[in-house]
Amino acid sequence: MRFIATLIMTMCWLLASSARAEAQLPPVVMELLKVSEHVYYVQGAPGTATQNHGFISNAAAIVTEEGVILFDTLGSPALAQLLLQKLQKITDKPVKKVIISHYHADHIYGLQVFKDQGAEIIAPAGAEEYINSDNAEALLASRRQDLAPWVNAETRLVKPDRYVEADEEIKLGGVTLKLIYNGKAHSDGDQSVLVEPDGVLLIGDLIFEGRIPYVGDANTKVWLERLQAMAAGKLNAMVPGHGPMSKNPQEVIQTTAKYIAFLREKMGKAVENMTPFEETYDATDWGDFIHLPAFDEANRRNAYQVYLSMEQESMSSPATSR
Ligand SMILES: [Zn+2]
Numbered sequence: 001m002r003f004i005a006t007l008i009m010t011m012c013w014l015l016a017s018s019a020r021a022e023a024q025l026p027p028v029v030m031e032l033l034k035v036s037e038h039v040y041y042v043q044g045a046p047g048t049a050t051q052n053h054g055f056i057s058n059a060a061a062i063v064t065e066e067g068v069i070l071f072d073t074l075g076s077p078a079l080a081q082l083l084l085q086k087l088q089k090i091t092d093k094p095v096k097k098v099i100i101s102h103y104h105a106d107h108i109y110g111l112q113v114f115k116d117q118g119a120e121i122i123a124p125a126g127a128e129e130y131i132n133s134d135n136a137e138a139l140l141a142s143r144r145q146d147l148a149p150w151v152n153a154e155t156r157l158v159k160p161d162r163y164v165e166a167d168e169e170i171k172l173g174g175v176t177l178k179l180i181y182n183g184k185a186h187s188d189g190d191q192s193v194l195v196e197p198d199g200v201l202l203i204g205d206l207i208f209e210g211r212i213p214y215v216g217d218a219n220t221k222v223w224l225e226r227l228q229a230m231a232a233g234k235l236n237a238m239v240p241g242h243g244p245m246s247k248n249p250q251e252v253i254q255t256t257a258k259y260i261a262f263l264r265e266k267m268g269k270a271v272e273n274m275t276p277f278e279e280t281y282d283a284t285d286w287g288d289f290i291h292l293p294a295f296d297e298a299n300r301r302n303a304y305q306v307y308l309s310m311e312q313e314s315m316s317s318p319a320t321s322r
Contacts, residue, residue: 041061043243058240068087072099103127108157108158121161125165199237204240208240238252259292277307
């Protein structure tokens with residue numbers, strides 16, 4: 001009798017704790033989509049950082065016979081846990097490495113889930129500027145409020161095990177990845193991954209699918225060079241940091257590259273001729289880009305940022321080197 005009572009109590013406890021574990025996962029629709037033989041990804045919803053329980057960015061997984069390499073880790077440990085559950089349905093191999101496209105909150109708050117399981121964390125050089133900034137801690141504090149309970153007192157900023165500052169090759173389970181170091185392009189440090197046997201490019205936030213990008217404090221010279229080099233390769237698909245994957249990567253990359261090249265050409269000429277920004281902006285024919293989403297919100301600021309940065313470039317290097 002006592003045995004049966006103990007058994008019932010144990011079963012109740014097990015049921016309750018598994019219900020608790022379920023309750024700790026955010027109520028979002030997350031589907032692990034197959035891109036190619038080795039590559040899968042989950043797609044965040046469009047929206048701002050605190051919408052959709054923080055699920056606004058993508059993460060990709062390269063699944064091999066010896067283990068998984070992740071590219072980005074989503075915007076909370078709870079989302080990362082959900083991603084891990086999805087992965088465990090398609091492979092029994094552990095996550096061996098995590099490659100971070102860039103250190104921004106929406107891509108890194110899930111890191112601790114994989115770090116705690118022994119994965120090696122690889123970040124682009126430049127990310128240390130974010131990690132060591134007061135800003136990073138302040139943002140984490142505010143996300144603990146805005147994204148509670150998914151980002152909470154246990155959520156921590158995980159530092160990488162190593163930084164990458166040049167292109168390199170990574171091999172796992174017979175799959176070769178080319179890690180492409182982009183330098184200070186979209187953020188303080190960015191990197192992309194080319195999954196060579198599949199011809200799939202995981203580009204991170206260098207491409208904002210189908211819309212005008214926010215240039216911010218990006219180095220447009222480096223950004224443009226990187227995009228042009230990537231567009232020249234043979235690609236079957238591309239997964240951006242946000243938004244849907246593309247089966248026509250060259251075209252998507254070219255659109256962003258063309259826009260940045262146009263900004264640099266027009267603003268560069270204005271700087272050379274010492275034409276004021278306002279005058280240049282109003283005289284420029286934006287016809288090729290005006291129809292793109294986010295043009296009204298982003299274009300004027302982008303143009304101004306490029307104007308200012310090209311003034312800097314022209315002062316720090318001889319005019320002929322441009
Ligand atoms: Zn992002």
